Amino acid sequence: MAKSMYLLWGSGSPPCWRLMITLEEKKLQGYKQKLLSFEKEEHKSKEVLEINPRGQLPTFKHGENIINESVGACLYLENQFKSQGNKLIPDSPAEQALMYQRMMEGLFFLEKMEFFVFYDFYAPEGERHDSALKRHKDNLVTELKLWESYLENVGLSTAHRKTRGESHTLR
Amino acid sequence: MAKSMYLLWGSGSPPCWRLMITLEEKKLQGYKQKLLSFEKEEHKSKEVLEINPRGQLPTFKHGENIINESVGACLYLENQFKSQGNKLIPDSPAEQALMYQRMMEGLFFLEKMEFFVFYDFYAPEGERHDSALKRHKDNLVTELKLWESYLENVGLSTAHRKTRGESHTLR
Structure with missing residues (x-):
């Protein structure tokens, strides 16, 4: 199928990693692939634009089906190959809600990182302001703190589950 | 269940509409709800922040499950209430790929609209540039043209199906 x-x-692209990790998780190795260079603007090449009018990577086809948005592609692959490889959408409503929530929030994390890291790329020379760069940095710091708090809670809830598990074992 | x-x-919020439309489609009427005012900054109120640390609307709970991201909430509701109301995720791989693709692209459409419409809100007075506003406008125009082309193709394929359907009827 792959x-x-x-x-x-493209190398160094978290959306590309997201899709490639999903392909591995679903045991969809052996797909045809091509590494393109962002530096050489190959993501704006004719080959990409014919499949993906946004000229972005990843650009992805499954047969004649085009699904370039990486989160959408992950959901599509999970739905198409449910019983293959690792199950990526949990059954429990609580875990499913958390997964969808973090999956979508991940897009904001990436965006806030890009606004700061690629500030000079997005703002032409005459439009740059230290105050704007500082604001983007502050927003990223706030975002990172939020994710840190999420991770702390994951740690706590794992520990909590472990404790509960142990107490069951001891009973 | 609702x-x-x-x-x-909040009034006038496409992400809120997205979730509310999904609730209607899934026949989940009768949920508890509260209309808050963006103007009065009620989306940054304690009540919201306790459920949604981003201080954004929609903020949504199903029992103890929190799912504030509207696209995530739509996917969650469809998965939890598959057999209720209208089916929102098509079975056919081609239609499913298209749905996920457009669903995720919709986020960029909204973002490009916001960058232009709310430019004065995001850029403090000393940081505003006509060139930046023009760029945001150009980006929005490009985005709108892309969606127009999508809609034209939908129109064509509907017309095509209709023609085929008619020819079947005439046979």
Whole structure:
């Protein structure tokens, strides 16, 4: 099945990693792929634009189906290959809610990182302000703190589950 | 089931509409809800922040499950109430790929609209540039043209199906 898949990707791109990790998790190895260079603007090449008018990577086809948005592609692959590889959407309503919540929040995390890291790329020279750069940095720091708090809670809830598990074992 | 749901929403918010439309499509009427005012900064109120640390609307709970991101909430509701109301995720791989693709692209559409419409809100007075506003406008125009082309293709394929359907009827 993976042979009918075609991935155009760029190095260092978290959305590309997201899709490639999902392909591995679903045991969809052996797909056709091509590494393109952002520096050489290959993501704006004719080959990409024909599949993905946004000229972004990843650009992904499964047979004739085009699904370039990485989160959408992960959901599509999970739905199409439910029983293959690792199950990526949990059954429990609580875990499912948390997964969808963090999955979508992840997009804001990435965006806030990009606004800061690529500030000079997005703002032309005459439009740059230290105050704007500082604001983007502050927003990223706030975002990172939020994720740190999420991770702390994961740690706590894992510990909590472990404790509960142990107490069951001891009973 | 809808009685265990609680929605905090704001008027004029497409993400709120997205979730509210999904609730209607899934026949989940009768949920508890509260209309809050963006103007009065009620989306940054203690009640919201306790459920949604981002201080955004919609803020949504189903029992103890919190799912504030509207796209995530739509996917969660569809998965939890698959056999209720209208089916929102198509079975056919081609339609499913298209749905996920457009669903995720919709976020960029909204973002490009906000960058232009709320430019004065995001850029403090000393940081505003006509060139930046023009760029945001150009980006929005490009985005709108892309969606127009999507809609034209939908129109064509509907017309195509209709023609085929008619030819079947005439046979």
